[in-house]
Amino acid sequence: xxxxxxxxxxxxxxxxxxxxxxxxxxxxxxxxxxxxxxxxxxxxxxxxxxxxxxxxxxxxxxxxxxxxxxxxxxxxxxxxxxxxxxxxxxxxxxxxxxxxxxxxxxxxxxxxxxxxxxxxxxxxxxxxxxxxxxxxxxxxxxxxxxxxxxxxxxxxxxxxxxxxxxxxxxxxxxxxxxxxxxxxxxxxxxxxxxxxxxxxxxxxxxxxxxxxxxxxxxxxxxxxxxxxxxxxxxxxxxxxxxxxxxxxxxxxxxxxxxxxxxxxxxxxxxxxxxxxxxxxxxxxxxxxxxxxxxxxxxxxxxxxxxxxxxxxxxxxxxxxxxxxxxxxxxxxxxxxxxxxxxxxxxxxxxxxxxxxxxxxxxxxxxxxxxxxxxxxxxxxxxxxxxxxxxxxxxxxxxxxxxxxxxxxxxxxxxxxxxxxxxxxxxxxxxxxxxxxxxxxxxxxxxxxxxxxxxxxxxxxxxxxxxxxxxxxxxxxxxxxxxxxxxxxxxxxxxxxxxxxxxxxxxxxxxxxxxxxxxxxxxxxxxxxxxxxxxxxxxxxxxxxxxxxxxxxxxxxxxxxxxxxxxxxxxxxxxxxxxxxxxxxxxxxxxxxxxxxxxxxxxxxxxxxxxxxxxxxxxxxxxxxxxxxxxxxxxxxxxxxxxxxxxxxxxxxxxxxxxxxxxxxxxxxxxxxxxxxxxxxxxxxxxxxxxxxxxxxxxxxxxxxxxxxxxxxxxxxxxxxxxxxxxxxxxxxxxxxxxxxxxxxxxxxxxxxxxxxxxxxxxxxxxxxxxxxxxxxxxxxxxxxxxxxxxxxxxxxxxxxxxxxxxxxxxxxxxxxxxxxxxxxxxxxxxxxxxxxxxxxxxxxxxxxxxxxxxxxxxxxxxxxxxxxxxxxxxxxxxxxxxxxxxxxxxxxxxxxxxxxxxxxxxxxxxxxxxxxxxxxxxxxxxxxxxxxxxxxxxxxxxxxxxxxxxxxxxxxxxxxxxxxxx
Numbered sequence: 013x014x015x016x017x018x019x020x021x022x023x024x025x026x027x028x029x030x031x032x033x034x035x036x037x038x039x040x041x042x043x044x045x046x047x048x049x050x051x052x053x054x055x056x057x058x059x060x061x062x063x064x065x066x067x068x069x070x071x072x073x074x075x076x077x078x079x080x081x082x083x084x085x086x087x088x089x090x091x092x093x094x095x096x097x098x099x100x101x102x103x104x105x106x107x108x109x110x111x112x113x114x115x116x117x118x119x120x121x122x123x124x125x126x127x128x129x130x131x132x133x134x135x136x137x138x139x140x141x142x143x144x145x146x147x148x149x150x151x152x153x154x155x156x157x158x159x160x161x162x163x164x165x166x167x168x169x170x171x172x173x174x175x176x177x178x179x180x181x182x183x184x185x186x187x188x189x190x191x192x193x194x195x196x197x198x199x200x201x202x203x204x205x206x207x208x209x210x211x212x213x214x215x216x217x218x219x220x221x222x223x224x225x226x227x228x229x230x231x232x233x234x235x236x237x238x239x240x241x242x243x244x245x246x247x248x249x250x251x252x253x254x255x256x257x258x259x260x261x262x263x264x265x266x267x268x269x270x271x272x273x274x275x276x277x278x279x280x281x282x283x284x285x286x287x288x289x290x291x292x293x294x295x296x297x298x299x300x301x302x303x304x305x306x307x308x309x310x311x312x313x314x315x316x317x318x319x320x321x322x323x324x325x326x327x328x329x330x331x332x333x334x335x336x337x338x339x340x341x342x343x344x345x346x347x348x349x350x351x352x353x354x355x356x357x358x359x360x361x362x363x364x365x366x367x368x369x370x371x372x373x374x375x376x377x378x379x380x381x382x383x384x385x386x387x388x389x390x391x392x393x394x395x396x397x398x399x400x401x402x403x404x405x406x407x408x409x410x411x412x413x414x415x416x417x418x419x420x421x422x423x424x425x426x427x428x429x430x431x432x433x434x435x436x437x438x439x440x441x442x443x444x445x446x447x448x449x450x451x452x453x454x455x456x457x458x459x460x461x462x463x464x465x466x467x468x469x470x471x472x473x474x475x476x477x478x479x480x481x482x483x484x485x486x487x488x489x490x491x492x493x494x495x496x497x498x499x500x501x502x503x504x505x506x507x508x509x510x511x512x513x514x515x516x517x518x519x520x521x522x523x524x525x526x527x528x529x530x531x532x533x534x535x536x537x538x539x540x541x542x543x544x545x546x547x548x549x550x551x552x553x554x555x556x557x558x559x560x561x562x563x564x565x566x567x568x569x570x571x572x573x574x575x576x577x578x579x580x581x582x583x584x585x586x587x588x589x590x591x592x593x594x595x596x597x598x599x600x601x602x603x604x605x606x607x608x609x610x611x612x613x614x615x616x617x618x619x620x621x622x623x624x625x626x627x628x629x630x631x632x633x634x635x636x637x638x639x640x641x642x643x644x645x646x647x648x649x650x651x652x653x654x655x656x657x658x659x660x661x662x663x664x665x666x667x668x669x670x671x672x673x674x675x676x677x678x679x680x681x682x683x684x685x686x687x688x689x690x691x692x693x694x695x696x697x698x699x700x701x702x703x704x705x706x707x708x709x710x711x712x713x714x715x716x717x718x719x720x721x722x723x724x725x726x727x728x729x730x731x732x733x734x735x736x737x738x739x740x741x742x743x744x745x746x747x748x749x750x751x752x753x754x755x756x757x758x759x760x761x762x763x764x765x766x767x768x769x770x771x772x773x774x775x776x777x778x779x780x781x782x783x784x785x786x787x788x789x790x791x792x793x794x795x796x797x798x799x800x801x802x803x804x805x806x807x808x809x810x811x812x813x814x815x816x817x818x819x820x821x822x823x824x825x826x827x828x829x830x831x832x833x834x835x836x837x838x839x840x841x842x843x844x845x846x847x848x849x850x851x852x853x854x855x856x857x858x859x860x861x862x863x864x865x866x867x868x869x870x871x872x873x874x875x876x877x878x879x880x881x882x883x884x885x886x887x888x889x890x891x892x893x894x895x896x897x898x899x900x901x902x903x904x905x906x907x908x909x910x911x912x913x914x915x916x917x918x919x920x921x922x923x924x925x926x927x928x929x930x931x932x933x934x935x936x937x938x939x940x941x942x943x944x945x946x947x948x949x950x951x952x953x954x955x956x957x958x959x960x961x962x963x964x965x966x967x968x969x970x971x972x973x974x975x976x977x978x
Contacts, residue, residue, distance in 0.1 A: 198265025302344025
């Protein structure tokens with residue numbers, strides 16, 4: 013199909029033709045489809061008037077087929093592939109998707125980017141005899157052949173053009189007046205915020221006739237709302253019109269247009285050329301280039317779009333000057349010439365242009381109109397472009413959302429017979445040479461002195477943190493900036509490219525929750541929960557390298573989360589702080605339905621946010637006895653829930669049973685041991701009632717100023733440790749919590765060596781048998797374990813990380829157990845591979861001794877002296893006592909589960925997991941100075957390695973305790 017100077021069109025013989033009576037004669041719509049083929053619904057959408065609605069509504073994923081090559085006048089019969097009778101009529105006007113064959117790829121970026129033209133309001137009103145949109149006649153289905161296996165085409169989502177909903181800078185009150193005047197639920201508009209320049213607001217009229225305002229954060233060309241990122245405001249409109257609800261059960265339906273077109277974006281023009289610095293977000297440009305400014309960053313940097321090239325990036329404000337509001341908004345486009353007359357346009361196309369070259373300039377005869385000049389083979393043709401009252405543009409009887417859409421349309425379709433628009437004739441740039449040398453040099457020198465470290469204003473905290481967008485995703489080490497002025501957490505690929513964010517989280521609609529180690533099999537995790545307006549939730553997970561790093565980030569983030577700023581209960585004494593905590597012990601379940609549970613586990617939630625889970629346990633009466641402690645709960649948390657799922661390799665692990673307990677039901681400070689009935693999400697027929705036994709304690713404590721605790725602290729720090737002994741006797745099962753609190757106090761006072769030495773000495777003096785020393789879990793052993801994890805992480809990383817990463821990448825098995833070998837697997841090859849790994853790992857452990865903290869080595873030395881005095885005839889005791897801590901409680905657990913120490917981010921493969929277990933077995937036996945025997949005969953191939961390295965292991969362990977008095 014093509015446009016002539018008269019505006020007519022020639023029919024495409026392969027099109028479905030419809031005709032509609034309109035002002036000035038019939039217009040013809042051509043659909044690039046044959047009978048029985050699938051049709052691109054996006055083409056139909058672009059044909060529909062913005063003032064009309066298709067019924068049934070356009071739905072995501074809907075597929076249709078065209079039946080009949082020449083359907084009755086004004087309609088095209090479509091059949092939905094969703095099942096049932098779905099044949100309907102859709103009135104079509106002229107549209108932009110003309111002449112595209114069904115095999116052509118769909119246009120990318122459908123939302124807000126498709127060049128579209130729509131039926132004018134005048135044509136709609138001039139066709140009273142045509143059936144209204146979406147009417148389905150009962151007899152239609154009988155005349156249509158049975159639906160075959162046609163090509164499925166998914167509905168393409170589009171948004172109305174910006175001139176239908178963008179109002180520029182607008183007061184909140186005026187926005188509400190315009191929406192209330194529309195009187196249609198689902199009406200909306202977007203405006204620039206009058207309170208926060210540079211950000212936008214989506215104003216929406218809900219079904220309750222109230223106007224809601226949603227903040228849109230604009231950052232470096234992207235737009236963020238409710239934790240989601242969009243590349244344009246049109247994409248945002250399209251998403252909440254078709255894909256997701258803005259409020260619960262409510263989507264964007266009817267755009268409210270401004271009284272007159274708005275073009276208020278800040279524009280600047282280059283006064284000097286610039287070449288970007290490699291590996292940065294800067295962009296190169298010519299003198300005279302025009303830019304649209306998206307963000308004003310610190311230190312004179314701007315994030316812009318070059319109108320000529322459509323490229324986004326950084327420029328320096330010193331190299332540009334402001335463009336007046338009165339200047340034509342198309343200025344800077346590659347094809348626009350706003351400062352030449354008609355004769356100069358002809359001369360330019362004749363002398364510089366070639367066949368199919370074109371340009372656009374303002375019309376001489378009608379102010380406000382434009383002329384498109386096109387060079388064909390013989391002559392230069394002119395086409396008039398006129399703006400319409402509905403904020404569209406008309407050319408040759410067709411309506412378009414913008415001049416860009418006109419050009420894009422005729423790049424694909426013939427504008428005159430045999431020709432398309434191909435070569436935009438750009439404004440000829442002057443020679444890019446600095447004439448005013450002195451001024452130019454000074455500007456460039458100023459740019460070189462500028463740094464990009466200050467793009468963001470009030471940086472409260474910054475640094476690398478592991479990041480995960482959801483369970484099952486990979487962890488990534490990203491660079492984060494916490495911006496305090498706007499309560500934003502901004503993240504980037506790296507610190508070097510910390511300009512345009514990879515993403516942004518608006519903390520004003522967020523909550524922060526701790527994540528138990530059980531969730532990801534790694535420590536130091538927490539999560540940010542974004543509460544969407546539609547009551548949906550978006551969750552981001554984080555992991556710190558150390559507990560201190562994770563706690564530090566959590567405390568900083570909590571200060572900026574509006575959802576956490578609600579005071580708990582008003583307290584008369586402002587010096588008191590109220591702290592809530594929850595102790596939860598999941599004991600066992602009873603009578604789980606055998607049809608649904610073979611390997612059950614529990615998911616634990618706080619306010620419907622998952623924070624922990626148990627290990628899977630077999631049977632219908634599984635016993636877990638797993639303990640979870642949640643400290644310093646936010647005031648918004650009012651309940652905990654537990655759901656039960658079944659762990660299988662194949663099926664999806666859905667929640668089957670659940671229970672919920674409001675915290676107000678629990679007596680504060682009292683431990684309850686109770687069976688809770690379990691409910692089901694779906695009816696379970698002929699099933700006995702199931703229950704879950706929990707031990708729970710919820711406590712709310714008032715924390716006084718630190719000076720009030722000084723006397724208690726002095727008692728705890730007494731050398732005789734009377735208070736600590738009493739606490740250890742009273743706390744019993746709470747020794748883990750007691751140990752962590754004591755360790756924090758003594759480390760703060762630099763007295764941890766004194767504490768650990770004294771408790772270890774008491775443990776040794778109380779033990780009669782050397783073989784059972786430190787085998788039981790006591791306060792002393794728990795303190796040692798926690799202290800090693802807190803201080804020896806660099807040692808563990810240095811000794812283990814390289815070898816473990818090789819194991820993760822290797823596909824070679826180390827399996828030696830005959831019952832687990834694959835068919836035709838060579839055990840000798842596996843043993844050789846295992847010995848290589850173990851040898852490399854042990855060598856690195858030996859070489860890493862100097863990395864252990866001096867305080868820890870001093871404690872090891874104290875242990876060696878104490879056991880020598882207790883058992884002077886046992887020559888290996890001084891070696892074994894250190895081995896029991898360094899290998900049994902530190903190195904070997906890190907080998908078996910390297911995620912505990914953040915050595916790896918993702919779970920190991922089955923082969924890697926088994927290799928890690930076998931390596932840990934071999935290393936532990938070497939550390940115990942024991943060879944494999946009848947209990948594990950398949951491991952006896954490692955014995956020669958153990959024998960040859962026993963002497964070196966003894967020397968290594970003995971030397972760990974050699975450290976001067978601190």
